[in-house]
Amino acid sequence: MRLRLTPRETSFYDMFATAADNLVTGSKLLTELLGADVSARPEIAERMRAAEHAGDNATHAILSQLNSSFITPFDREDIYTLASQLDDVMDYMDEAVDLVVLYQLDELPAQIADQIEVLVRAAELTAEVMPRLRTMKDLTEYWIEVNRLENQADQVHRKLLAHLFSGKYDALTVLKLKGIVDALEEAADSFEHVANTIETIAVKES
Amino acid sequence: MRLRLTPRETSFYDMFATAADNLVTGSKLLTELLGADVSARPEIAERMRAAEHAGDNATHAILSQLNSSFITPFDREDIYTLASQLDDVMDYMDEAVDLVVLYQLDELPAQIADQIEVLVRAAELTAEVMPRLRTMKDLTEYWIEVNRLENQADQVHRKLLAHLFSGKYDALTVLKLKGIVDALEEAADSFEHVANTIETIAVKES
Amino acid sequence: MRLRLTPRETSFYDMFATAADNLVTGSKLLTELLGADVSARPEIAERMRAAEHAGDNATHAILSQLNSSFITPFDREDIYTLASQLDDVMDYMDEAVDLVVLYQLDELPAQIADQIEVLVRAAELTAEVMPRLRTMKDLTEYWIEVNRLENQADQVHRKLLAHLFSGKYDALTVLKLKGIVDALEEAADSFEHVANTIETIAVKES
Incomplete structure (x- = not known):
């Protein structure tokens, strides 16, 4: 039997992996929502709410563990920041779903699919990187790719704003x-914040 | 004569109590504003501004004390965070009052009363909990209740958004x-942030 | 030959000075934009984007240095916070320029000049104060003046909101x-956050 010298540290990685997997679930629900009939939206929103609660639980577990751990695998502030930023992503995705259901919009602009595609990809990359925090290896590509995705999200967001103000929509619909689209843009920004925190952690460990 | 071994620590509790009492004052001014004639609003806004300045002073006193204290009753970052979050609540309540006066709206939607009621209750709970930071006892009910209130605020906010976009108002009025209502929702969110910080402090001390 | 005991610390001051000089460049591009023909705007936006990239590089250099430095001239969190807040100012100025180009508005309200004037003055003060961080001398006037400017910016912003809702503009133009004007107001707020952080640093060192 091998001795586990730092039993407590392990679970932080697992909890971060859970939180990130949950973002993949959330981003895929966004895709599903976009393709669904208006009548099918509330049920998708229900599942989004469940994912958001699961996210809250993951965040809460990380923070409880953090507060009761004497030794942590990396800086306490960085753990706190990373957990909060993963939580932010989910909150913004959940807000977008909420508003789609609340406003009962018959049709959403087609380019929203491009925003959501970026979020799905960023969520997958974030979920894939979590296990690599253990070794701090092969992180560079992840940062570069998430930063590239965030730039892409920015451009899609700008195009969507131009589209909203093109004269096609009345003011209430624009609003x-x-x-x-602003909530989805905030979600993309939050993925970049996550990547910046992981970069910070990696630089300290190197 | 009893020796006071940690004379400095005491005042943090007092200063946090002052900041929280000030939020009770602010939330009650919101109630007063809602019931007042348009002509009476500027005077209420004046008193809100005074409360906001008192809040700024309390925050400033806490931060000055923090920077010059060698020993603090709980973690420095938590003191800093708690002071900033109490300040945020007041800023959002002040912003809401400012906008009501600035936009000279004759009538406000009735459900805003429900938003404000939640804020008054959250402010009272926050003021009541401050003295209990000394002993860290009986905090659980406070967190549960503030989190419940924030969920209630969310639901009221969603109903208000649906009401704003119901077709009753023109686009400029909606804006x-x-x-x-967004500023009031941010105030409710900030009360939850305060509660989360107090939970963090309590878990560390337990 | 004199021994440099703390060689690494020096560069933080230089990097903060670079970041602040960059804000002066950005604020002057805002002035230029306001006076330019619609056709000349994209080229100014290009230069703004270059300034924003230079700002990103300065922030990145500060954070890299921070993560690899064992000794820092002042608290690590304060360096991190200051770098992020300088970055925020640039992001908000860049956002304002972006939106002006994107929305292709023929005419901007004259009072926007007053908002921008405040930003230029705050940027200049911030650039002037950076070298004084070395000695921590003569900082008081800077805080007082930046706080005064932020109050002035608030008042200009409120007047602009009242103007936007005066009935002169249709809802889409208001939006x-x-x-x-909200992005410019956020830039002014961020200058105040910078000043508050510098005050915090100075109090600790005194």
Whole structure:
């Protein structure tokens, strides 16, 4: 039998992996929502709410563990920041879903699919990187790719704003749609914040 | 004569109590504003501004004390975070009052009363909990209740958004009212942030 | 030959000075944009984007240095916070420029000049104060003046909101202009956050 010298540290990685997997679930629900009939939306929103609760639980577990751990695998502030930023991503995705259901918009602009595609890819990359925090190896590609995705999200967001103000929509509809595309843009930004924190952690360990 | 071994620590509790009492004052001014004639609003806004300045002073006193204290009753970052979050609540309540006066809206949607009621209750709970930071006892009910209130605030906010976009208001009025109800929602969120920080402090001390 | 005991510390001051000089460049591009023909705007936005990239590089250099330094001239969190807040100012100025170009507004409200004037003055003060971080001398006037400027910016912002909702503009134009003046207001707020952090650093060192 091998002795596990730092039994407690292990679970942080597992908990971060859980939180990131949950973001993959959330981002895929966004894709599903976009393709669904108006009548099918509330049920998808229900599942999004469940994913958001699961995310809250993961965050809460990380913070409880953090507060009761004497030794942590990396800096306490970085653990706290990473957990909060993963939580932010989910909150913004959940907000977008909420608003789609609340505003009962018949049709959403097609380019929202491009925003969501970026989020799905960023979520997958984030979930894939979590196990690599153990060894701190092969992280560079992840940062570069998430930063590239965030730039892409910015451009899609700008195009969507131009589209919203193109004259096609009345002011109330613009206001509703802007709430949704802004929430999705915030989710993309939050993925970049996660990547920046992981970079910070990696630089300290190197 | 009893020796006071940690004379400095005491005042943090007092200063946090002052900051929280000030939020009770602010939330009650919101109630007063809602019931007042348009002509009476500027005077209420004046008193809100005074409360906001008192809040700024309390925050400043806490941070000055923090920077010059060698020993603090709990973690420095937590003191800093708690002071900033109490300040955020006041800033959002002040912003809501400012916008009500600025936009000269004759009538406000009735459900705003429900938003404000939640804020008054959250402010009272926050003021009541401050003295208990000394002993760290009986905090659980406070967290549970503030989190419940924040969920309630979320639901009221969603109902208000649905009401704003129901077709009753023109786009400019929606834009004005949305500014106000969003500021009140941010105030409710900030009360939850305060509660989360107090939970963090309590877990560390336990 | 004199021994340099703390060779590494020096560069933080230089890097903060670079970041702050860059804000002066950005704020002057805002002035230029306001006076330019619609056709000349994209080229100014290009230069703004270059300034924003230079800012990103300065921030990145500070954070890399921070993560690899064993000794820092002041608290690590304060260096991190200061770098992030300088970055925030640039992001908000860049956002304002982006929106002006994107929305292709023929005419901007004259009072936006007052907002930008405040930003230029705050940027200059911030650039002037950076070299004084070395000695921590003569900082008081800077805080007082930046706080005064932020109050002035608040008042200009409120007047602009009242102007936007005066009935002169249709709802879509209000929505566009509000995006721009809100971004400029956030830039002014961020300058105040910078000043507060510098005050915190100075109090600790005194």
